[in-house]
Structure formats: structure tokens, C-alpha cells
Amino acid sequence: MSVFTLGLNHQSAPLDLRGRFAFSVEQLAPTLLRLREQLGQRRAALPEAAMLSTCNRTELYVAGDGEMLRPAVDWLAQVGGVGSGTLMDHAYVREGSAAARHAFRVASGLDSMVLGEPQILGQMKQAVREADQAGTLGTTLHQLFQRSFAVAKEVRSSTEIGAHSISMAAASVRLAAQLFEDLADIRVLFVGAGEMIELVATHFAAKTPRAMAVANRTLERGEKLATHLGAEAIRLADLPARLHEFDAVISCTASTLPLIGLGAVERALKKRRHKPMFMVDLAVPRDIEPEVAQLDDVYLYTVDDLAQLVQSAGEKRQAAVEQAEAIIETGVQSFVHWLGQRHTVPLIQALNQQADAWRQAEIQRARKLLARGEDVDTVLEALSRGLTQKMLHGAMAELHASDGDKRLELAHTVSRLFLRKSPRDPAES
Numbered sequence: 001m002s003v004f005t006l007g008l009n010h011q012s013a014p015l016d017l018r019g020r021f022a023f024s025v026e027q028l029a030p031t032l033l034r035l036r037e038q039l040g041q042r043r044a045a046l047p048e049a050a051m052l053s054t055c056n057r058t059e060l061y062v063a064g065d066g067e068m069l070r071p072a073v074d075w076l077a078q079v080g081g082v083g084s085g086t087l088m089d090h091a092y093v094r095e096g097s098a099a100a101r102h103a104f105r106v107a108s109g110l111d112s113m114v115l116g117e118p119q120i121l122g123q124m125k126q127a128v129r130e131a132d133q134a135g136t137l138g139t140t141l142h143q144l145f146q147r148s149f150a151v152a153k154e155v156r157s158s159t160e161i162g163a164h165s166i167s168m169a170a171a172s173v174r175l176a177a178q179l180f181e182d183l184a185d186i187r188v189l190f191v192g193a194g195e196m197i198e199l200v201a202t203h204f205a206a207k208t209p210r211a212m213a214v215a216n217r218t219l220e221r222g223e224k225l226a227t228h229l230g231a232e233a234i235r236l237a238d239l240p241a242r243l244h245e246f247d248a249v250i251s252c253t254a255s256t257l258p259l260i261g262l263g264a265v266e267r268a269l270k271k272r273r274h275k276p277m278f279m280v281d282l283a284v285p286r287d288i289e290p291e292v293a294q295l296d297d298v299y300l301y302t303v304d305d306l307a308q309l310v311q312s313a314g315e316k317r318q319a320a321v322e323q324a325e326a327i328i329e330t331g332v333q334s335f336v337h338w339l340g341q342r343h344t345v346p347l348i349q350a351l352n353q354q355a356d357a358w359r360q361a362e363i364q365r366a367r368k369l370l371a372r373g374e375d376v377d378t379v380l381e382a383l384s385r386g387l388t389q390k391m392l393h394g395a396m397a398e399l400h401a402s403d404g405d406k407r408l409e410l411a412h413t414v415s416r417l418f419l420r421k422s423p424r425d426p427a428e429s
Contacts, residue, residue: 001140001342005094005102006072007052007059010113013090015304019285020080023053024254025126029134031079035060036136038075039068048138050131050145052106054123055196055252055284055303056113061103063140069093100335103144104328107152109162110321113303114310116162119195121152143338151331158327159320169199171309172280172301173207176248179278179299183207190214191239191251191259193225196282200250205229213246215239217253240264244271252282260288262295269297280306358390392418 008018023031032049039062040046047064060076062068077087094102102111107124109116128145131137155161173183180186188209190201193216205212212231216222219235226233234242236259243249243264253259260279265288269277279300281288286302293300366383370376395414402410 001063001065001339002068003061003063003096003099003140003144003339004069004072005059005061005099006069006076006091007057008087008091009057009059009111010304010307012092015284015286015302016290017080017082017090018056018058020082021053021058021076022055022256022284023051023058025130028053028127028130032131032134032136035072035075039064039071041071048141049136050127050141052124052127054120055282057106059106061099061141061144063138063144069095096339097332097336100144100147101328101332103148104151104331107145107148108155108324108328109152110155110324110328113307114167115317115321116156117167118156118162119199121149122195124148140339140342144335147331147335151328154327155324159323160317161320161324167199167203168196168282168303168306168310169203171306172200172250172282173203174309175280175299175301175306176204176278177207179276180247183209185210186247187211187245188213188248188250189243189246190225190231191236191249191287192216192253192283193218193221194252194254196252197250198225200252200280200282201225201229201231204248204250209248213242217255240267244268246277247275248278248280249288250280250282251287253287255283255287256285258286258289260292262289262291265292265295265298269295272297282306355391358387362386362390 008021010018028051032051035051036046036049039049043065045065047062047068049063050061052059052061060072062072073084073088073091076091077084080087105111107121109118109120112120124145128137128142131141176186177183183204184207186209188201188204188211190197190204190212193214197214201212201214212226212229213234214222214226214229214231215234215236215238216225217236219233223233225231239259243260244267249260251260265277265279269275274297276297276299279288279292279298280302281300282303284303288300292298362383365386366379369379369382395418398410399407399414
């Protein structure tokens with residue numbers, strides 16, 4: 001059984017390329033089934049597969065037999081509408097223990113744009129649930145992810161890995177504070193109603209802005225968040241007509257196309273008499289057309305731009321990282337050991353079946369002897385001798401058939417298996 005991870009993230013690929021490979025939660029299960037069908041062609045057993053897709057990364061986790069990496073690369077490139085070479089220029093591949101190490105680091109927040117951020121763990125758990133419901137998870141990936149969650153829990157409880165970082169939500173507020181003298185005087189629009197928008201909105205709400213509004217495709221969900229914030233809920237269709245009312249716009253939806261275009265922002269600026277607008281696009285793919293950033297009175301930041309604000313250093317944080325890496329490495333070694341044991345499972349099952357067949361044959365023979373009136377001790381002696389001969393026959397036959405170095409090596413192996421002591425040199429026989 002082999003395991004590999006194929007992915008791209010905020011460190012390896014630009015935002016627009018990542019946008020080509022972004023999947024909503026609803027798309028994960030059907031996408032996994034298509035992937036599994038592609039990888040399972042001409043293979044006796046279907047591979048296991050799971051997919052993690054966030055604003056910062058898209059990753060495939062695959063476990064199975066045979067050479068599956070090349071087909072996985074070709075399939076993912078086709079899905080994103082790029083060549084395999086282009087994909088691999090920005091993708092990374094982790095195999096075996098490296099795949100486990102990567103999964104553990106992602107779950108623990110060590111591979112995140114915001115070091116130690118907790119949202120990724122919830123996103124990984126959601127990815128596992130989707131793979132499980134799609135029927136593509138399997139024993140190996142189940143073990144990999146459950147161990148990932150256990151390692152992440154230990155990292156968060158035993159280290160201060162997340163104590164010295166600034167969240168994306170807090171970074172958005174800090175950027176706005178650099179543009180506006182008093183955040184209590186601004187009007188803020190949140191586009192979307194997902195977890196990230198809720199986090200950002202909570203941070204902005206703490207600054208008590210003059211007004212807040214939530215625009216969402218599903219009005220009911222938008223109203224729920226708006227009620228929680230004490231904000232107004234508006235229809236997404238009304239966004240172009242009302243965009244000029246807001247000083248700050250933060251957007252994060254699962255839309256595959258931009259929701260806020262250059263023309264809409266230009267018209268809004270004209271109505272505002274070119275009063276500055278602060279805009280944050282946390283979506284992948286983008287919610288706001290990138291050309292908007294070229295407008296003189298717009299300050300547009302993407303999810304990658306915010307990364308520069310949340311990178312910080314320090315001895316205390318570095319010590320926490322080193323401690324977390326040590327915990328992760330212990331987890332990796334445990335998983336590799338478990339995975340190695342999985343390779344011997346078919347052999348162990350075959351040995352048990354063979355031994356049971358021998359036992360059944362000898363019991364049947366003993367019963368026949370007893371039925372004919374043979375002495376019990378004689379029957380037991382024959383039974384034990386029959387079992388012993390069957391168990392030793394294969395090893396003895398191989399020893400007699402081998403010679404030279406091969407016989408010496410085989411003798412050591414047989415001795416370890418049956419004598420449980422230091423092997424005797426065959427030359428002494």
C-alpha cells in the first residue's frame with residue numbers, strides 16, 4: 001500500500017492558478033468519485049482518495065497499489081484546464097512518510113498562511129467526512145487523518161504555536177485602520193456568510209462601525225449572520241446599486257466567477273466622488289476582478305496580500321515550532337510503522353488459513369483412528385507428529401534445496417523463526 005499527496009498552496013502557486021483548482025464542499029464527493037474512477041482503471045482494487053480544498057490550498061490524498069501519481073497529475077491538470085507540466089511547475093508531491101508528515105503539519109497549522117490558525121483543522125475534518133460519505137476514504141487514509149487530528153490536538157495543547165500570530169480577520173481590521181482614521185465612522189459590507197466572513201465581521205463589529213451589511217446569495221443565511229451582528233441583510237443582486245454606500249468591502253464566497261467587476265466599482269467611486277474604498281478579497285477564485293486594484297481610489301487586498309501581515313518571527317514562536325515538529329515526527333514514525341505492518345496482513349492471513357487447514361486435517365485423521373478403536377495416547381502422538389511435520393516441511397525442503405550463501409541466510413532465518421536463539425553455523429553441522 002502506497003500513500004501520496006499531490007497539491008498546490010499559497011507558497012507554491014499564485015492565487016489565480018489556485019483558483020482553477022478550488023472546489024466547494026458540495027463538489028468534493030462527485031470530484032472524488034471521478035478521480036477514483038480514473039485512478040482505478042485497470043487495477044484490481046480501487047484506490048482510496050480524499051481532497052482538501054481551501055482558499056490557500058488544494059490537495060489530493062491517495063492510497064492504493066500501483067503507479068497512480070502520473071494519472072492523478074494528468075487528471076488534476078485536466079480539471080484545472082492547464083497542462084500537466086504547468087501544474088507540476090507549481091505543485092508538490094509527498095510520498096510515504098513525507099505524505100504523513102505533510103498531513104500532520106497541515107492539520108497542526110504549521111503549513112498555513114497564518115501559523116497555528118485553527119480553521120484548517122475543521123476544514124480537514126470536513127474533507128474527511130465528504131470522502132467517507134463518498135465511499136472513497138478506506139482504512140489507510142482513515143488512519144492517516146485520525147492520526148493527523150490526534151497530532152494536531154497534542155500540538156495545540158502542548159505548545160504555544162498559535163499564540164503569536166495574527167489571524168486573517170484581525171489583519172483585515174488592521175489594514176482598514178491604516179486607511180481610516182476611526183473605524184467607528186465607516187460603513188462596512190460583507191459579501192458572503194461563511195465561516196471566514198463571520199470571523200472578519202466579528203472583528204470589525206468589535207470596532208463598532210457606523211453601519212454594517214451582509215450580502216449573500218442565499219438571503220436567509222445572510223439574514224441569520226446579519227441578525228447576529230446587528231447588521232442589514234441585502235440581496236446579492238442589489239450589490240451593484242448599493243456598492244457606493246460602503247467604505248469597506250470584504251468578500252469571501254464560493255463563486256466560480258467574480259461578483260464585483262471593474263465597471264461596478266468605477267460607478268460606485270463616481271457616486272462617492274472618489275472617496276477611497278477599502279476592499280479585501282479573501283476568496284479563491286477571486287470575488288473581485290483584479291483590475292479593480294488599478295483604480296486610484298481603491299485599496300484592494302487579496303488573501304495573499306494579507307499573508308505579509310501575519311508573518312512574524314521571534315524566539316518564543318520558533319521554540320513552539322520546534323516543539324510542534326518534534327510531536328509531528330513522533331506521529332509520523334508511528335504511522336509509518338503501522339503502514340509497514342499493513343503490508344504483512346495478507347501473509348499473516350494466509351499463514352493462519354494454512355495452519356487451520358493443517359489442524360483440521362489432523363483432527364479429522366485422529367477422529368477416524370479413535371473411531372477404529374486405536375489407543376488415545378497413540379492417536380495424540382500421531383496428531384502432534386503430523387502437525388509438526390506439516391509445519392516444518394516447507395522450511396526443511398527449502399534448506400535441502402538451497403546451497404552456499406543462500407543456504408546460510410535461510411538457516412539464520414529458520415533458526416530465528418523456530419529455535420528462538422542464535423543461529424548455528426551450517427558449516428558446524
